[in-house]
Structure formats: C-alpha cells, structure tokens
Amino acid sequence: MSHIGLRYGNGPEILKDINFTLQPGSMQFLTGPSGAGKTSLLKLIYLALQPNRGFIHLFGQDVSISSRDELALLRRKIGVVFQGFGLLGHLSVFENVALPLRVTGKKHDDYKDDVKDLLQWVGLGKSLDVSPDTLSGGEKQRVAIARAVVAKPDLLIADEPTGNVDLQMGKRLMRLFLELNRLGSTVLIASHDLSLIRSVSADVYTIEEGALSLNPAKRPRGKK
Ligand SMILES: Nc1ncnc2c1ncn2[C@@H]1O[C@H](COP(=O)(O)OP(=O)(O)OP(=O)(O)O)[C@@H](O)[C@H]1O
Ligand SMILES: [Mg+2]
Known part of the structure; x- marks a missing residue:
C-alpha cells in the first residue's frame, strides 16, 4: 500500500501517508499503543475499510479499480482473526x-x-x-x-490473536502461525504481546501517531 491516509468521519487522520509492502511468504508483526490504528490498518488490508487517500494493491491487483467479484475472490485468499472474533x-x-x-x-x-x-x-x-x-x-x-x-490462506491477518489465552496456549498458537508461514502463507499479526513477538524471528512494524516504522527481523533470544 502506498501513501495511505485514513480518517473516520470528520475525525483526525488516524493513518498518515502509510507506505507498506508485505513480502510474499514473510512473517511480520504490527505493534503500537492502543488506539494507534493497528486494527484500522489490518481492516484496510483485508478490504473491510477503504482509505481516504492512497493505493492498496493486493496480490498485485489495485483494489480501488477491482470489481466486487474480483474483490470477493481476493478476500477468499485471506484468513482473518478479528479482534471481536466474528464467529457465527x-x-x-x-x-x-x-x-x-x-x-x-x-x-x-x-x-x-x-x-x-x-x-x-x-x-x-x-x-x-x-x-x-x-x-x-x-x-x-x-x-x-x-x-x-x-x-x-495465502495471507493470514490476525488481530491480537493471543490476547485472551495463557502463555502456554499463546506459544502453541504461535507455532500454528509459524507452521502456516513455513507452508508459504504470508502472516501479519497485530499484537501488544512483546514476549510473543520476541519469541520468533520476524519484522516488527510499529504504528505511532499515524506513521509506520520498521524494526528489522530480530533473532529469537537464546538461538544463534
Ligand atoms: N468505526 C470507527 N469510528 C470512528 N473512530 C474509530 C472507529 N474505529 C476506530 N476508530 C478510532 O481510530 C483510532 C484507531 O483505532 P484502532 O482500532 O485502529 O486502534 P488499535 O491500534 O487497533 O487499538 P487497540 O490496540 O486498542 O486494539 C482510535 O482512535 C479509534 O477511536
Ligand atoms: Mg485493535
């Protein structure tokens, strides 16, 4: 996505000129304070929200000029864990x-x-x-x-996927995401959970005051 700006209604701009590329097959975390815009950014990526400005390309396709049918097909390639779960x-x-x-x-x-x-x-x-x-x-x-x-899915997006489970289960779920990534899926996880983030080697993006910054992949602690 490039030069993305997002505001809700007449409110302030939540995301300001965000430029972001998810490399196919990569594993990335998104972190930042509560209210910084993590969920909003994920919603843009899984096409639940439209930006006020900027361009989003998904699997090489410009979503702003895609038909509803094309968007429906794109969505099928994405697995999403919502913050509110969205179960039936x-x-x-x-x-x-x-x-x-x-x-x-x-x-x-x-x-x-x-x-x-x-x-x-x-x-x-x-x-x-x-x-x-x-x-x-x-x-x-x-x-x-x-x-x-x-x-x-080709792309897995998870919003605070371990927010409600204990440490042991959090690690187990993380193994599931890692396995999916190993099988070729791109994985993007929004999380506050620093111990979870530090436990794997992945790029960590931080949203703060509407801007995105990158801390490059860190090695898991205790491993060479
Ligand atoms: N539907 C909405 N209408 C108006 N404002 C919204 C809406 N959704 C989010 N916001 C505002 O946008 C900002 C970013 O919200 P967002 O949910 O993206 O943050 P977040 O980083 O996911 O926070 P958290 O860590 O608490 O989940 C907040 O200030 C929030 O009040
Ligand atoms: Mg959120």
Whole structure:
C-alpha cells in the first residue's frame, strides 16, 4: 500500500501517508499503543475499510479499480482473526471452522478429519458440536484462529490473536502461525504481546501517531 491516509468521519487522520509492502511468504508483526490504528490498518488490508487517500494493491491487483467479484475472490485468499472474533452463534464450533472450506466447494468427508485435528490441536477437541456462544473468550479466540488457518490462506491477518489465552496456549498458537508461514502463507499479526513477538524471528512494524516504522527481523533470544 502506498501513501495511505485514513480518517473516520470528520475525525483526525488516524493513518498518515502509510507506505507498506508485505513480502510474499514473510512473517511480520504490527505493534503500537492502543488506539494507534493497528486494527484500522489490518481492516484496510483485508478490504473491510477503504482509505481516504492512497493505493492498496493486493496480490498485485489495485483494489480501488477491482470489481466486487474480483474483490470477493481476493478476500477468499485471506484468513482473518478479528479482534471481536466474528464467529457465527447459530453454527457449531466444527461448522464455523469448516466454513472457509465449504465456500470453496470442498466436501464434508474430505475435510472433516482436518477440521477435527486442527480443533484438537487448539485444545477444543471436546467442543466440536457446541455453539461458540457457550465458550469462554480464549476458547472463542482459538475457534477464530482455527477458522482463519484451516484453508491455508495465502495471507493470514490476525488481530491480537493471543490476547485472551495463557502463555502456554499463546506459544502453541504461535507455532500454528509459524507452521502456516513455513507452508508459504504470508502472516501479519497485530499484537501488544512483546514476549510473543520476541519469541520468533520476524519484522516488527510499529504504528505511532499515524506513521509506520520498521524494526528489522530480530533473532529469537537464546538461538544463534
Ligand atoms: N468505526 C470507527 N469510528 C470512528 N473512530 C474509530 C472507529 N474505529 C476506530 N476508530 C478510532 O481510530 C483510532 C484507531 O483505532 P484502532 O482500532 O485502529 O486502534 P488499535 O491500534 O487497533 O487499538 P487497540 O490496540 O486498542 O486494539 C482510535 O482512535 C479509534 O477511536
Ligand atoms: Mg485493535
């Protein structure tokens, strides 16, 4: 994205002249104080918001001149973990996670074992058939993460994906993101969690006062 500016209504400009490129296959963190604009920047990338100025190219395509159908296809390449999770209460945990596979036309028998394995991995193997409405915040977060990664999206965007879980589970979820990245997905994670950020080798972007700055990849501590 280049020269991006964003404001809500007549409010102040939240993002000012943001220039940002996600290298395909890279792993990047986005950090910054609460209210700095992390969620807003992610929404621009997954096309839930339009900028007031500037250009966004997604998978090489200028989204401002793309048709609705083209945008819908682009969105299918992106897995998103929202800050508010965005789970569907009238579907079971299993059905929520299977949704991205169903919309691409996959058959239940072909994906059911993968979905069960993934839910097992995030510690929800016993909650397949319940509504996400009955789960705790951390459990909902894990369902949202499973749904975002299940179709191995080209781009994974996660907004505070470990905000509601304990350290142990946070590390486990991080391993899931790393594995997805290893398989070729580009991963962008907004997080306040410095211990999480320091635990992996990734570029760290910081938003502050509407501007973005980069701290280049750091080596995980304790490793050469
Ligand atoms: N829908 C909206 N309408 C008006 N203002 C908004 C809206 N969404 C966000 N804002 C404002 O934009 C600014 C950036 O919000 P944003 O949610 O992007 O921050 P953030 O960095 O994700 O914060 P946090 O770490 O608390 O999640 C804030 O000042 C917020 O009040
Ligand atoms: Mg946010």
